[in-house]
Amino acid sequence: MIAKFDYHVPATLKEACEMKQEYGSSGVIVAGGSDVYAKLHDGNHRYDHVIDIKKIPEMKGIEWSEQEGLSLGAAVTHHEIERHPVITERYQVLVQGVRTVGSLQVRNRGTIGGNICTAAPSADGVGPLLVLNSECVIHGIGGERIVPLAEFFTGPKRTVLRSDEVLVRVRMKNPASRYGGAYFKYGRRNAMEIALLNISVYLEVDDDNKTCTEMRIALGTSAPTPIRVHKTEQYFIGKDLTDNEAVAKGGDLVIEEASPRSSWRANSNFRLTLLRQLVPRTVKTAYKSLIEE
Amino acid sequence: MYKKEISLTINNESYVREVAVNRTLLEFLREDLGLTGAKEGCNEGECGACTVLVDGKPVNSCLMLAVEADGSTILTIEGLADGDKLHPLQQAFIDEGAVQCGFCTPGMIMTGKAIIDEYGNPSEQEIRKLMEGNLCRCTGYTRVIKTVKKTADSMVENSDKK
Numbered sequence A: 001m002i003a004k005f006d007y008h009v010p011a012t013l014k015e016a017c018e019m020k021q022e023y024g025s026s027g028v029i030v031a032g033g034s035d036v037y038a039k040l041h042d043g044n045h046r047y048d049h050v051i052d053i054k055k056i057p058e059m060k061g062i063e064w065s066e067q068e069g070l071s072l073g074a075a076v077t078h079h080e081i082e083r084h085p086v087i088t089e090r091y092q093v094l095v096q097g098v099r100t101v102g103s104l105q106v107r108n109r110g111t112i113g114g115n116i117c118t119a120a121p122s123a124d125g126v127g128p129l130l131v132l133n134s135e136c137v138i139h140g141i142g143g144e145r146i147v148p149l150a151e152f153f154t155g156p157k158r159t160v161l162r163s164d165e166v167l168v169r170v171r172m173k174n175p176a177s178r179y180g181g182a183y184f185k186y187g188r189r190n191a192m193e194i195a196l197l198n199i200s201v202y203l204e205v206d207d208d209n210k211t212c213t214e215m216r217i218a219l220g221t222s223a224p225t226p227i228r229v230h231k232t233e234q235y236f237i238g239k240d241l242t243d244n245e246a247v248a249k250g251g252d253l254v255i256e257e258a259s260p261r262s263s264w265r266a267n268s269n270f271r272l273t274l275l276r277q278l279v280p281r282t283v284k285t286a287y288k289s290l291i292e293e
Numbered sequence B: 001m002y003k004k005e006i007s008l009t010i011n012n013e014s015y016v017r018e019v020a021v022n023r024t025l026l027e028f029l030r031e032d033l034g035l036t037g038a039k040e041g042c043n044e045g046e047c048g049a050c051t052v053l054v055d056g057k058p059v060n061s062c063l064m065l066a067v068e069a070d071g072s073t074i075l076t077i078e079g080l081a082d083g084d085k086l087h088p089l090q091q092a093f094i095d096e097g098a099v100q101c102g103f104c105t106p107g108m109i110m111t112g113k114a115i116i117d118e119y120g121n122p123s124e125q126e127i128r129k130l131m132e133g134n135l136c137r138c139t140g141y142t143r144v145i146k147t148v149k150k151t152a153d154s155m156v157e158n159s160d161k162k
């Protein structure tokens, strides 16, 4: 049984921010509840106040346009994303990521905002959003601010959100009309697995179909927060992506930028070994997806 | 508020009830309404034994509050048969021997039904992926997946004939 709490359903952003501020650490924001309620069931956690933000209009819905790109309400579920016609067509790397979250049941409740705000280094929705250069729309009592997703995380389970702030939307420009994207989740089994490591790649090539003009790589569970590896990305610019040796060298560079920790799931050296092998492989998969289009 | 009045439709019947806000949908169904088809396996979203359909979507009822279901339409295994006539998927689970102890079966069938409703006739591989949130400790998965696939095939065939 979940310990007794008081349940609040703010109808507006303003109310939600005021409640979050007022209840402080005795309160918790809930969207899909797949993290929060699972945690409350274990008996070691309790809150006096649950603030359910799902009913707030700004938190809902998927908006897309050719000019503005994509905007996801924080309370949009993983399943809404994986079934959305424009997202499945133009944002395949995001679909590849969110499809691996938990199970269909979890994806029907779990939200993209919850995935981000939990700030787990393993979050499957976050890497794809990082390589799509997403930004977060944050609302507080004083108003709105925009923070790039790459600056949102400050540590494991820690974010830039202040005591009165909630995430409202995450948005991104349309990717190039031709790009290669790939998401790779490494786990010990196929089903219901938290990633031991994950890699997201977004790349573009020149008219010759092989010279890299844009490379974005995000890693999960490879540092205290999900990260982009800018030096490795830079290395790829101008490289021939059909040159296996050049691509493999990206794997040697990436481990300089990663700082995975040892946990009961895997030790740090094993994660580095994986990264060296799997980053080049994921780059190749992304490249193949572009060429075979 | 610690208690709240909710109104919802469960298996085609309307209910108006006052519930404690910390009650999960699973506890509400099993303990308050006596609908014990959905099972509690893990209480943390891993096993899928508690799967019910909320507005047609399969969810883990252990990870949802009863108050969150206010205003929605819920289908549990108890409401799947049409009078005495079992749903094709229920019948197929019996015919194909996709049941042993039966603990996972209500969840398996509810997820299977939702998948057929949403995806029409998914491939075996798709079914495998979509049912990854339903664990079974005895029958294994081969028969379950095959049974869902077979039922989807025959339901599509029957609707083509109509």
Ligand SMILES: Cc1cc2nc3c(=O)[nH]c(=O)nc-3n(C[C@H](O)[C@H](O)[C@H](O)COP(=O)(O)OP(=O)(O)OC[C@H]3O[C@@H](n4cnc5c(N)ncnc54)[C@H](O)[C@@H]3O)c2cc1C
Pocket: A028, A029, A030, A031, A032, A033, A034, A035, A036, A037, A038, A053, A074, A075, A100, A101, A102, A103, A106, A109, A110, A111, A112, A113, A114, A115, A116, A117, A118, A122, A123, A124, A125, A161, A165, A166, A167, A168, A192, A193, A194, A195, B044, B045, B046
């Ligand atoms: C069985 C199971 C399997 C899982 N498997 C995976 C997996 O494979 N990959 C993966 O990435 N995750 C997994 N998860 C974790 C979880 O389902 C996801 O992270 C999900 O996206 C969380 O979303 P939610 O809406 O349910 O979050 P909630 O539980 O509602 O909230 C999560 C956290 O974010 C905060 N929060 C939520 N929304 C906001 C907001 N708008 N503004 C500010 N704070 C907010 C909450 O306060 C809380 O701290 C799994 C969970 C379960 C139970």
Ligand code: FES
Pocket: B039, B040, B041, B042, B043, B044, B045, B046, B047, B048, B049, B050, B051, B060, B061, B062, B063
């Ligand atoms: S009891 Fe709900 S998923 Fe196991």
Ligand code: FES
Pocket: B098, B099, B100, B101, B102, B103, B104, B105, B135, B136, B137, B138, B139, B140
């Ligand atoms: S039949 Fe026993 S758990 Fe599946």
